[in-house]
């Protein structure tokens with residue numbers, strides 16, 4: 127499998143960073159190059175799958191058997 131590289135500096139190391147973009151009501155998490163900081167992806171501040179699992183558990187069923 128090919129290794130993921132930063133499109134700006136070709137580093138192969140990435141990190142996640144909390145961010146609050148202007149105009150957004152919600153915090154997000156940037157996936158960025160740990161060498162130069164170029165943002166290569168964005169994900170929700172909260173892990174949606176994890177939240178769904180907790181809600182399902184409160185409702186008394188398991189999402190994943």
Ligand SMILES: [Zn+2]
Nearest residue numbers: 132135159162
């Ligand atoms: Zn980079």
